[in-house]
Structures are given as structure tokens and as C-alpha cells.
Amino acid sequence: MNALHVRHLHHRFGLQEVLHDVGFDLFAGQSLALVGPSGCGKSTLLQAVAGLLEPSRMVMQNDFRGLGYMFQQPNLMPWLTARDNLALGLKALGVPKPARQRQADSLGQRLGLALDDLDKYPHQLSGGMQSRISLGRALAVSPDLLLLDEPFSALDVGLKLELYALLREQIAQRGCAVLLITHDLMEAVRLADRILLMAPEPGRVVREFELTLPQAERSEAWIHQTTGQLMENTEVRIAFGLQAGTLAIAESHDHGATHTGCKV
Template identity: 65%
Template sequence: MNHLHAVEAGAPTAGLRIRGLSHRYGLTEVLAGIDLDLAPGETLALIGPSGCGKSTLLHLVAGLLVPSEGTLANGFRRIGCMFQQPRLLPWKSTLDNIALGLKARGEARADRRERAAAMARWLGLTDEDMAKFPHALSGGMQSRVALGRALVVAPDLLLLDEPFSALDVGLKAELYGLLRARVAEVGSAVLMITHDLMEAVRLADRILMMAPGPGRLVRSFTLSQPQAVRSEAWIYRTAGELMEAEEVRLGFGLADARPANGWPAAAGGR
């Protein structure tokens, strides 16, 4: 077996191209044979049960891990990340947490604080909020700060690892709207992980279903309706239709066993 890998960060090819990617932790294979493309401006959602390697795949794309096998060519230059937990630096104020990526890029202090303040106000944070430290912020406000930190760098690739899963319905709806508006304005590509099928239908252009043992892609669904014109009725109806797909039902524990002949290869969907 060939255990060589190639990672091409900042490759000249536009977008993200993954071929034959596998990854192991020690002797445990967590991902196998991943082929994936993400075009500039596209939103792609990864769904699947816990333990199927979704977060590992996201960390490989972010450059936090090196794949055991396969090729990963990433032509995106500016990557923003938002995780399930806000992961704010406790010794920094709201404003400095939002400005963290700008500081890492070497922007002058006055410039980055001005941009961070504009982002904070756009997210509904006040001047008083900007001076607070994370322990003084509610969970919802911490999520706003984490979203601002990811968006303020104007990413051409935004990585989302279930950042909205713990939020109430009203705040989710508000952050969904803010996210969609900024992604459309900047033209960002988005690679997102979610357990929420309706969230995937609401935000994504394509949905990839993953299965465990080891993690692999088993079904692809393309959503034909543009995000801007998706009604609530269409979102609920489409999510319901996707739940009828065998791979989705198996993945979410709504069927008793995997197919007798094993998981099929990923294929085009609706």
C-alpha cells in the first residue's frame, strides 16, 4: 500500500481538490478514499453520524493535520474558522478577539481595531460589549464574537464545525442571516459540518453524506433552489425528502443495518 501523501497548500488551482485522501490515528483508519471538490463561492455541507471523520476532514483542509495518504490541493488563500465552541482567548477583549486574524496577518493595530469594531457593530455588539472579556459575555454573544473573528479576514474559504448547534432557534436564524449576507458579499466558499439536516438544506449548495468505519462519502445531493429564494416550506419539504434516502436514514440511525453489499460510492443526487 502506498503511504505517501501530498498536501499542496496555496496551490494555484482555484478552489479545493481532494483525491484519494485517507487518514489514520495510529493504527485506526478514520478516513478512507475521500474525493471532494469545492469551487470558489460554493457552500458544501458534510453531514453524518458522530465518529465518521467529519471534523478530521475539516482539520485536514485547515492544514492542522497532514493526511496519511492522498492529495489535497487548496487554492484558497484566506481561511476563516468557526468551531462548535467559541474558543475565545480569555485574556483578550471582545474587540481584540475579533481582530485576532488581522493581527496574525500583520495589520497595524489601529487599522485592525477599526475593522474589528465595524464587524462587531454589524453583528449587533455595542461599544460596551467590545471592551468586555469572554467570561462577561453570554453564550450567544460569544458566538457572535467567534463569527466576527472568522468573517473579519474576508475569507475566501470559511470552515464551520457545527458552530450553531448549541444556540436557540431565534439566535440561529439571526446568525444564519448574517452569515449568508457576508458570504454573498465576499464570495466566500464554505465547508461546513452539521448534524442538522435542515441547517444543511438552508445554507448549502451541495450536501455530502458521510458514513463511519472508516469515514467515507456515500451520497451527494445538489440543491437546485438558490439560497436567496428558499422558503421555509421548501426547506422543510426538501429536508423531509432527503430523510427518505437510504444512506441518510442509515447515517442518522433510522434504519436497522447498513446495506447488505456495503455502502455505495458517492453519487450525484437530486
């Protein structure tokens, strides 16, 4: 089975240690959420996994070949039409123009974009449409690992729910692994099979939670209730600064022993 294993991930920006001995595993078809307050090094971690940043130290084994990346902002190329933005990754893979445009058209339609909109440039589209295109661009390359860097944090509730549904549908169809980064616990509860709690200064993993209920069976009520339960957890409250206290910094990280997992 394809998997991503990360161990002993350390990173420093100058003198400041942003990541301290982070490690996790992600297997094919699973979705893993890294949850933590802003500034705990989540984005840095994702960039290190994607190879966009050279960490100070990391042991990584990554069997996943195709990679889709959805950024915090849509980050569309302003000079390409929506269609060409959707097909950007396909073009990089060498898919011929007619084929990739056909794929972009059908993907665009599945994501709720009209053919008319696909001819437009990003600045002519609403924020929601730009996010759809950003999601489509990540899905177009048929990734087996999808990296999501808080892509929904700036969207309104209605749009968020719509994109969650689209994302879940696409993940279920394709069976790709998802590594989601978010500061929104409810988003994590909604989309993830496992949640890793991160604490800042230095950024580190302090706890793992497992959500055993299959995603398809999760109701709104269950999501709210589970999020509520997590919010009462002492470590979660300390990590998000809701409660005074300190969380231990592991001297050496032995995966599986430090956070044993907790069934919710």
C-alpha cells in the same frame, strides 16, 4: 476559478480507521455541507483541510489563500477583549493596530454587538455573543474559504436563525466558498448548494445531493419539506442509524463515478 480539490483522504488514529478514501471538490462562491452522524470523522476532515492535522494520506490542491475557521466552541482567547479577539486574524496578517481595531468595531456592530460589549472579556459575554465574535473573527480576515465546524450546534433556535441570516448575508457580500460540517440535515439544507452524506466506521462519503434552488429563494416551508424528503432517503436513514442496513465501502475511490449526484 479558485477551487479546493481533495482526493484519497485516509486517516487513522492508531488502529482505528476514521476516514476512508474521502474526496470532494469545492469551487469559489459555492457552499458545500458535509453531513453525517457524530463520530464519522467530519471534524478530522476539516482539520486536515485546514492543515491542523496531518492525515495519513491525502492528495489536496487548494487555491484558496485566505482561510476563516469557525470552531465547534467559540474558542475565544479568555485574556483578550472581544475587540482583540475579533481582530486576532488581522493582527496575524500584520494589520496595524488602529486599522484593525476600526475594522473590528465595524464588523462587531454589523454582527449586532455594542461598542461597550467589545471592551469586555469573553467570560463576561453570553454564549450567543461569543458565537458572534467567533463568526466575526472568521469573517474579519476576508477569507475566500470559510470552514465551519458545527459552530451552531449548541445554540438555541432563535439565535441559530439569526446567525444563519448573518452568515448568509456576509457570504453573499463577500462571495467566499464555504465548507460546512454538521450533523443537522436542516442546517445543511438551509446553507449549502451541495450536500455530501457521510457514514461512520470508517468515515466515508456515500452520497451527494445537489440543491439547485438559490439560497435567497429558499423559504422555511421549502427547507422543512426538503429536509423531510432527505430524511426518507434510505442511505440517509442507514448513515444516521435510523434503519438497519449497510452501505458499501468503496475499494478505490473514483470521484464522480461512485456518487453520481441526485437532484432534489
